[in-house]
Amino acid sequence: MNPLLMSLLLIVGLAIFGRTMVHKILLLMALEPTDRANHIKERLKNMVILAIGQKRLVGRKKEWVSGIMHALIFWGFCILSIRTLTLFGEGFVKGYQLPFLGDDYVLGYLYIALKDVMEGIVLVMVIYAIFRRAFLRPKRLHNTWEAYFVLGMIGFLMISDLLLDGARYNLILLHNNSAQLHFFNNAQFGSEFLWTPISVGAASLISGMSAHATGLILVGMFWLHVITIMIFLNFLPLGKHFHVITALPNVFLKNLGYPHQKTKLLALEDEAAWEDESLGINHIHQLNWKQGLDLYTCTECGRCKEVCPTYTTDKPLNLHDFNDKLKLELFDNARNIIKRAKLSATIKQDSDADQNAKIKAEMAALNSKKQLIGDVIAEDTLWACTTCRACEEVCPVTIEHVPRIIAMRQGQTTMAEAYPKELNTSLKGLERNGNPWGIGYDKRADWAVGLDVKMMADDADVDYLFWVGCAGSFDDRSKKVSTSLVKILQKAGISFAILGVEEKCTGDFARRVGNEMLFQMTAQENIETLNNYKVKKIITACPHCLNTLKHEYPQMGGNYEVIHHTQFIDQLVKTGKITLNKSLEGSLTYHDPCYLGRYNSVYDQPRSILQSISKDGLKELNRHGRESFCCGAGGGRMWMEETIGKRIYLERAEEIVGQQVANVAVACPFCLTMLEDGMKELEKEEEIKTQDICELVAKNMA
């Protein structure tokens, strides 16, 4: 068309884009390091399934239609990027074709057909998207001018390209191709226009125009299209559509081996860390680059909000808002963060101490003027989270929300000494007597009296350690679960013992509320005890204990094979050590605990067990499995009062009551307490029995 103009457009457009991107990348590089360059194969697999395959959109039953809508726009986008390159080429050379996609190849024809259809589909999807946003107004959507602008641009890109081809068609077939335009016309495959019905359709819309006008449309649409692409490209990094560029890398770089980045083990004795306030996340520059990339990638889709138990019950934790506020803070301080990183690189171990101190002072002066917790993120927001991971499970671009919250809580507790003081009672109880209720440690094994349970202190030569947990040892209701599990283990002839008074709280809740000091203290003591007894295999009845023992104790030298009782019972059944009777009367449903399901991917074994004992089968709750609704006790919230909004446990209890079942099975002592309380409050405790799977199995064993 016009090589000069094309060059100019490309150079200017790409230069601006390049500059923006370089700045964005420099900013990420200035953040804290993290190791994600590993397991390339697995990462590619994730990227293909989640990002390219759009699994969390298309594969999610809820909002399947809008999922398809977006997937089609995205896939269309990918396919049409080839077209974009062709058009750029056309700007330089008339009739430019990409290798293997010219009219000599069937691939070329297939491509133009595909392109044509996709343009039509994308256009329809864009129209639907605009309609949905403007009229259907789904609650989770954040309706901004940016959204409409981008949809408009995409729509325009489709329209302009279709009209471009439409004008071509008209010029070639109606006006005898006076401009000598190139088109596919291979003897074997026929005319290009046999393969592009939609463009032909567009052509018929403008067929009444003169050759001259059509020519103008052709040229006009071409340049408008190319200019729009350049604008679009440069607009992307400025807002939520940055995800168009960063989503694939973000999914590629997602944490492997555990649903999200594990909580950092803080070096509490490190003086230097105290000095630059780097214990936990206290300043925006302390995010690591992956967390920065997460912020770039948030599409503001609001799915996280929808499934968040705190947001749903009117607490001030709005996750995409959380992302947005952090992102703004990050961008506000971008220049300083980059400067700071440069200064940091100049600090050498062996140089003058005074010199280093000077550099550090300069660095400190570059800190954000805003308090991260207080000005940027509200305190109530930070502490409202139950760490249930529902947000992470539905996020289409695999943002890791929870680790940031834990890290900020670590910072607040350690450096600012600002945490909900109502936690003091349970923290003190943990410190003094190894359980959040503060009940004398000497009573930890009282529940087992008369049950013929072995203590490790008497005989450590057993196959399994039954880790009872604080609830199972001290809470009257949960003691029954411990007793039931003992019954099952004894029936199956399993060789096991308990630690009894030597067991201390795993420290789960201490960690979740950011109290690294107490977590490390109790973990250290437990690990010593466990290692002294050379414990290898642990069975636990509490998913929080499971999660901490299995995934966090290795950080401190405790490596054990830990499984939850539902997994173990399932094994027992499968190996014939116990037999289940289908004798449970009444309809039954199962409430997936967050720490068993979303944290440890155990969904099937509990169901398999329940199916085997329930006469009436198993009815699923609306929000079940990976989208189960939290009982509200996680994240240390069990030990805090819920003063804002509706009680989370009531929300879930109401859902269960709505299901009209006679029994609800749980697999976690927190869920058991919260749901039973919910039933009591709704006055349904006679109608609906809440029981742990252990109790149900013990009652329905052969």
Next chain:
Amino acid sequence: MAKVLVIADIKQGVLKSSTVELLSKAKAIGAETAVVAVGSNIEFLTPDLANAGSDTQYIADDPSLELFSAGPYALCVVDAAKQFGADLIWFGFSESGKAVAPRVAAQMDAACATEITDVELSGDQVEVIRPAITNKVMQRVKVNTDKLVAVVRAGAFEATEGITGTENVVKLLPPAPDSKAVIKELVSDAIGEIDLADADIVISVGRGVKDQAGVDLVKELANDLKAGFGSSRAMVDGGFMAHNKQVGQTGKIVAPSLYMAIGISGAIQHLAGMTGSKVILAVNKDTEAPIFNVADYGIVGDLFEVVPILREEIKKIKS
């Protein structure tokens, strides 16, 4: 024969039951008894003081003694003790008693024992029994001095029916007020409210009553029985009951004839405040609640149903 001086417990012009209980015990161990009363406008109580079982009444009656102040009160007690030649000086269980007793002991170079539940005399040797470690153990304490100052636990001693004494008043000179600890004001409890420490029947509410409506429901029952109305810590923390209504380890320790725990689970801290009661009745929805482990009579049920029935049945019995 030992000489026992009992400090009279007077509140709002009324002689509290601890006085007669302590004097009864004194007489039971064969001691000569006297009582000391400190306050303002209390002389008219002389007959009551005598009938409570004292053979001499030391009275310090002065306007300057109207509001409690530990210093001057202690001086009066020491004065009476010296004049009487007391060997044993007993206070009833009250905050004033706890504040004054150690002072008296220090001034008289005597041993001091608080919260005693029994006293044993064998010849010259005096031993007291008292609880320790939050009521988890009992101590037998040997007294090495020839005098003992003690604060007696609520309800530890029993009043003897038909006890009598002699009127024999000795007026004490009021001491100089404590210039360094000046009482500025007394923010008093509501007048007319039945004192928990004194009531024959005490009814307490716990978390189970849920809210103000529940509190009011049980208050009706307390009114019917003219009982003291108390609370577990939960309802005080929740703002439904005043701080001074809390029965428990960190609140008031009571020992009435009948204690009703309504909607109280029975945490150890609360039990510490009421296990001295003669009879305990508990009403709770949860059959596993620890309160049933100490209750003589337990009703497992919804208190909102049970309390109205209790009122009805009690009305029937009373008529």
Next chain:
Amino acid sequence: MKILTTVKKVVDVELTMHVKDGAIVEDGLQYVINAWDENAVEASVQLKENNGAETTLVSIGGGDNTDMIRRCYAMGIENGIHIDDPALDKADSSIFAKVLQKVYEKGDYDLVITGKQAQDTDSGQTGIILAEYLGLPCVSNVIAIEVMDDQHIKVSRSGDAGAEIVELELPAVVTVDVSINEPRLPQMRGIMMAKKKTIDVMDLAALGTSHDEVGAATPKSEIAEFMTSKLRKAGQKFEGDAAEITAQVVDLLANEAKVL
């Protein structure tokens, strides 16, 4: 203002106490700071933070009190004295008070804050007797402290008839009740700094006194033996129709227990 706070190490009352042969079984017991003294420490630290007071704690006996004292340092106490002398093993309240008197006289304190009682003895005497020995004004069972000026504080005491507001002339002794404040939990930063602080450990001689002077050999009272508490036993529990069982119980209260 200089404040002296007393801190006692006591057995953790959450544990079950077993009594054998007239003594408490030591096996398995753990020792912690007396709860009321923790309130005293918190009150002192608050006075430091709000009124610029200088704080010192004193602890007597108890063996190695380092952990407990460091914990108090982490809460904010600046100085610590530990009087460790085997002669004080059988000390009673008066002897403790005498030792505290010596500690007080060695310093230049304006205010002594103690917990109102110790969780092991539940006596509640030491602070008051100390005030008598020192000839200082004293208010016990305090639930609020307000500084008026260099020479006066105003306290609120929980008395029999209500809250007694007393103005004290300094120097004075105050014993505090648990409802005065919520003791803070020592945090990491404080704990790390506490490790660097020293504790002034002295025996009676170093304190400038002697066994005889404090009367260590002649306690006014001593514990002859420990006995188990008489536990209340569970009585009769009734379940069933509310009307029926309530009527039954009322009948029993009136005719069996005779309390109605």
